[in-house]
Amino acid sequence: MTGGVEEQIDQWRGFVRRRQVIAASDVEEMEDHLREQIADLEAGGLDGEEAFLVAVKRMGNLDAVSREFAREHSHRLWKQLVLVPEADAGGAGRWRELGVMIGFALAAGVAVKLLFSLVDDETALIRNLAFVVLPFLAGWFAWKRRVSWRVCAVTAAVAAVPLLAVDLYPFATTGGAYPSPGMTDVLAFTHAPILLWLLVGVLHAGGHWRSHERRMDYVRFTGEFVMYLVLIQLGSMVLLGLTAAVLSLVGVDFEPFLEDWLLPFGLPGVLLVAAWLVEAKKSVVENIAPVLTRVFTPLALVMLVADLVVLLVNGPLTTVDRELLILMDAVLVLVLFLLLYSISARDPLAPPGVFDWLQLALVGAALAVNAVALTAMLTRIAEFGSTANKTAALGLNLVLLVHLVWSAWLLAGFVRGRRPFAQVERWQTAYLPVYAAWTAVVVLLFPPVFGFA
Template sequence: MEPQAGLEAQIAIWRVFLARRQVISSTDLDELEDHLREQITDRKASGLDDEEAFLVAIKRLGNLDAVSREFAQEHSERLWKQLVLLPEGAMGADTGVTLWRELTVVISLAVGAGLALKAGFIWLGDDDALLRNLGLLVFPFLGAYFAWKRRLSASTVVVLLGAFLALAVVLNVYPFVPGGSTWLLAALHAPVLLWVMTGLAYVGGQWRSDSRRMDFVRFTGELLIYFTLLGLGGGVLMGLSFAMLQLVGLDLEPVMEAWILPFAVPGALVIAAWLVEAKQNVIENIAPVLTRVFTPLTIVMLLAMLVVLTTTGSLLNVDRGLLILMDAILILVLCLVLYSLSARDPMTPPGFFDAMQLILIGTALAVNAAMLAAMLARIAEFGFSPNKAAALGLNLILLVHLVRAIWLGAGFQRGSRSFASLEHWQTQYLPVYGLWAVVVVLIFPLAFVFA
């Protein structure tokens, strides 16, 4: 049976199953089928085959109504096998060749990233130059994997290569003042641009699609989980090896610093990306649990930060390092909010956890407002600098993001707005952070004379 014919047969079986229930009219059934086909199309664009896409779409559609949920439950065991294991009979010659071909590409890119990083350590003796180029030595290999996986068109590949090269030229040709602020700001914001470029490769050219952008948000969260797990496992393995070799009089530390770590870290990033792609949506069973655990803990942390900011006396007394740390925490909070949205089923009505998300955003907004007041006080007292301007711009962007998010979130909680409007705002606003990174990397050095 042809793949597409098999998909149509599965959809037909699903329709028959739902049609047996008299509570669903033919019009409703047509609407459900349209939604199912949209979900299947999105899943296939992520790299799943017809059967996998159908099963994942059915699982998501199961939250629409009790009948669809019943169908999804009856197929849940098969869904789990489909996502976690290779399907029965899939280990034929063609599937085995495909699997080994992809594994070969992934390992080659992982080794290439390690070689590039090792070459960077050797050729870029200057620590400033190495820090500026660190992301450029690794992220192109991750982008190359998605370009291969998504079979990007030649024009899209050329655009992405041009963007990587343009960033490399700026970071290495600009006459940054040694020890200045603009080179450090450029080095810190360059990974944001590199991640945006990686995202463009991930969405496979569907740059304007809200669902594909949210898929990339979900991928980012899952990648962090997989990368952390690989790092913890690798750390334990290297620690045991280090201890064992020390007992026999061998010192592994020079080899670890010179060879193992430069290959292990970028290699683990590429391998983690492949694992996320290979087992898409499995980690979504864990994602809601993680967000529900960390959301209340983060609220408590933000409240403690707010107390610190409001009890230090004059806002001028707030330590600059504390403001930088709080900016980093606010960004992590925003990532948690976005990951929570990406892991949430859009068809589920608002509930207690959505209210917790509103409290989280509201607390972050209060902390951001206090930080803005402290920054403006410091600027009024000491004047502008590259660091102050970058921090002020970032916090204003966060302010707009959080205000609109809490407005739409409150509307969703009251039932006056759909979840789609909240999701649309989040995905449409994300490019603003990329644009701000462009300003900091390209414009700030010129505006502040590379100081």
Template sequence: MTAREGQEELEAQFRQWRQYVQRRRELQPSDADELEDHLRGSVDELVAVGLSADEAFLVAVKRMGSLDELSREFAREHSERLWKQLVLTGEAGSPAADTRSRRDLWAMVICAAGAAASIKVPELFGLRLADDGAFYARNFTLFALPWLAVFLAWRRQARRPLIGTLVALFGLGAVAANAYPLAEESKSLVLTSIHLPIALWLVVGLAYVADDWRSSRRRMDFIRFTGEWFIYFVLIALGGGVLSLFLFHTFNAIGIIPQEFISQWLLPCGAVAGAVVAGWLVEAKQSVVENIAPVLTRLFTPLFTAALLAFLVAVVWTSHGINVEREALILFDLLLVVVLGLLLYSISARDPLAPTGLFDKLQLALVVSALAIDVLVLLAITGRITDEYGTTPNRAAALGENVILLANLAYSAWLLLRFIRRRTPFAALERWQTGYLPVYAVWAWTVVLLFPPLFSYV
């Protein structure tokens, strides 16, 4: 079968699927368009990792089958025929797919080795991890994320303009991390160490979405990638911790203390290489139908909702204000980011056509609780700034971040409420969240580039 014939067969399968979808009288043509867009995007991703068109369509339909009964009916009627095609033609586990998997593996190994080697390069210039903690704190992600971006750009076959943009942005990050005279006790150093990874991670997002950065669907795919990458990275880190303990105690038992090897080689090199390996693992499992997002959101949303409500009750009961020192500000901002992450993952995992239920109302309670805490933090920060304490880099950064989170959470709560009352489609909430990502990128770069000189590098 030629490529043209294969594409025609694939389009015929899309037409059959759309006819099934349009049997639902309550579905508008725009709803069918959105579902088809998701299906086509899933097929494109699976083809990109080496599956044939028929394989990709089968797996994508199975994924859609988890969304609604109509797609399940379609999957039941057509999956058997497709599986027979795959078995008879021998395309499952085809040489092309195996070749692509091996290429991905070697690309990952090269990029991971590059990341591990790059973190040792500063030692050639006399900068050691044990003695120059400030340098490594602000540059750590610059040793890992560019290599992850290289791997993703290679897989996406990124064009030269995008590659040039990635190089320029990572170069800008390197300049911002090293050009300013920041002392080890500088507050601006802490802000740079926190915000530069955020800015650079969104640069990785450009490599992930490649030339389709305007697509709301692709931006949501990057959000899914972020969550799954984080989980894999944590698992790798836990495994690395166990390996380190094993090495230390076993060698110590024979009179050899490998502390320097572990602290100066194994842990730093493993950490930056693990960032690339985690990205490869997420990409390699795209052909797996199961998704961990629903499990995580269903488990942690009720727990975080209860925790936030308990905190608000305690605030009212004790009449205690919120401490706005640096550690407390970081803690509350992380809490709000976790809430936002739960919301994003629930959006990515939810069937847009499913009726509203108890979990949607629970999410609304979670967002409203986070919104109330954000308001309390903002009141505490502005109170400190307007009093005799004045403005510091930490308070200014926290103020901006909480204002940004306030706008995001407030409109998200409004859209959730309208969705629960059946006045707004669920897709509006997804578009709002993915469209808001550039706001975080702009703020992160603002803190990294402008705050140090604005506050005299203190």
């Protein structure tokens, strides 16, 4: 089969997987049947794309297929809420996966414990923490996806470049008795984890980083991962608070144990557990995802309008507070993340509706805020000169501007019925490498360009 047909099958597979009542084994069986149909049709004289379309048509409407599976396998809907399925549902494999995840989590905890023991400088700890923890998450994905050693080696080699940069660059410090890291140092160790997270996505995709469907799966995973992470952290805070309160009443100091053992092992453990839960509970969380996006999208729109009013009534743009501009960038990144997650959770074959118009309004408001923030940044740079921090903020806003402008154009065409939603979705995944390139520029090039200050 040609590469175009394989890409279409990849998109079809991703669409089928979104039906929570269809298990992974059933998806594989359906794909085998689809490929057999395509092969038979190609043998009959049809080209690859024609054979694919005819074969999909013969497979029947996927919503009807989902309903049929729901009737025949209704037990799956409630079994998905069980932590580990029974043995006849592939539970042995799930237990094995859980055991491997725990092994990676413990190994990551040992690595963090060694980092805390060997490094006394707080700044150096912050610089290297992501480089110590995320490789174990990447390793778990590599094991789970059966990624080739070649892809793993190349990914590790690429990740080693920012690691060497943040540790070997001669960053300057500011202050006297209590020195603090310089701005390029701060920019490097805050952007490096973002670059590492995008590299982890290569292994999450099983090495198929060029696949738009795999990239969108990683976007979806990231959103669900954040939800689980927040829930686990909130629960952990309550448990730790209660434990510390009880121990304090009997005269036991809980803080040494917390700092020496719980934090080194708990931090990476939470990350691995959250990732495992996302992988184990995909269908359950995907039911929640559309609801969350519909709740937070209108709230984000109101927030953006309020932020825009604040920027416009705050006086001349040269007087806009620097911290306010940084917060506006954080808001825009949050809105972008919400947009990506909303698109990843949407049924691409559904017709445009009210929520799509709401998303278009959200992107329009984000563009307005971005334009005002850009104007303020350019005005401040023209009056006070350029610094590493200002240039990084300006560059981020320009990257966001391109992303939002084309997203708005594609969304406008979709809601007006002039283009398919697949184009909107494909643009989001096609633009992700731009963010990777920008973070690499900030980590690797900004320090020497601005004299490591």
